[in-house]
Amino acid sequence: MISSRLLQIAMLIEKNKVVFDVGSDHALLPCFLVENGICEKVYAGEIAEGPLEAGKQNIIKHGLEGKVIPVFSDGLTKAADDVDIVVIAGMGYHTIRHIMESCEVERYQYFLVQPNTDVEKLREYISSHGYTIEDERVVYDGFYYTIIRFSADLHEPYSDMEIRYGPILLKRRDEVFIASLEERLRYLKEINQKAKKEEFDRTIGEIEQILYNGTTEDAYE
Numbered sequence: 001m002i003s004s005r006l007l008q009i010a011m012l013i014e015k016n017k018v019v020f021d022v023g024s025d026h027a028l029l030p031c032f033l034v035e036n037g038i039c040e041k042v043y044a045g046e047i048a049e050g051p052l053e054a055g056k057q058n059i060i061k062h063g064l065e066g067k068v069i070p071v072f073s074d075g076l077t078k079a080a081d082d083v084d085i086v087v088i089a090g091m092g093y094h095t096i097r098h099i100m101e102s103c104e105v106e107r108y109q110y111f112l113v114q115p116n117t118d119v120e121k122l123r124e125y126i127s128s129h130g131y132t133i134e135d136e137r138v139v140y141d142g143f144y145y146t147i148i149r150f151s152a153d154l155h156e157p158y159s160d161m162e163i164r165y166g167p168i169l170l171k172r173r174d175e176v177f178i179a180s181l182e183e184r185l186r187y188l189k190e191i192n193q194k195a196k197k198e199e200f201d202r203t204i205g206e207i208e209q210i211l212y213n214g215t216t217e218d219a220y221e
């Protein structure tokens, strides 16, 4: 079975489309898509020999040769012409950006991206190119992950709030998104209190030094 993160991505894939999974370590998602009748053909792209080889073994183990096709490729540079949907998951913002910058985004029906870092920067990138965010999900799988489906269809730039929290997520306010915000709020409040405590400790130390411990000059060093 695949992780709930990959399962959510699979649920955002339209049936009977050709998918290219960029960075497909072990070809887990492609095998799942074919075995569950979501796709007939999926490309499992990899830039590293080890994960590519692991993918090949997994394809053989599942008897999916010819249906899941391993491709040695940096991003989409070796993608065939019949690809409809692109998945880029489990990577940092900079890698995702590199992959998007080295392909023709307009060529594909839509992208499903799941950045491990800097979700806001990715939305900013999508917005600054005039692309459209079509769907978004937050999934909990040990951590909270955000999955964004976007296309090259033209859209007005998104607002600051939409870039920071997600235009679709803000509208839909689903349970996992709200839970992720509640956790973030708790964390920020805790940090805030700690920061204030340090500030208080420092100020108390400075005042005590001024009052009981010699000259004011020492306190300002």
Ligand code: SAM
Binding pocket: 006, 022, 023, 024, 025, 045, 046, 047, 048, 051, 073, 074, 075, 088, 089, 090, 091, 095, 099
């Ligand atoms: N996509 C899977 C997932 O979400 O579970 C695997 C994520 S794994 C952390 C990242 C994979 O992306 C690695 O196997 C790595 O070799 C591959 N990768 C990194 N940069 C890549 C690139 N430019 N093109 C193709 N694959 C890349």
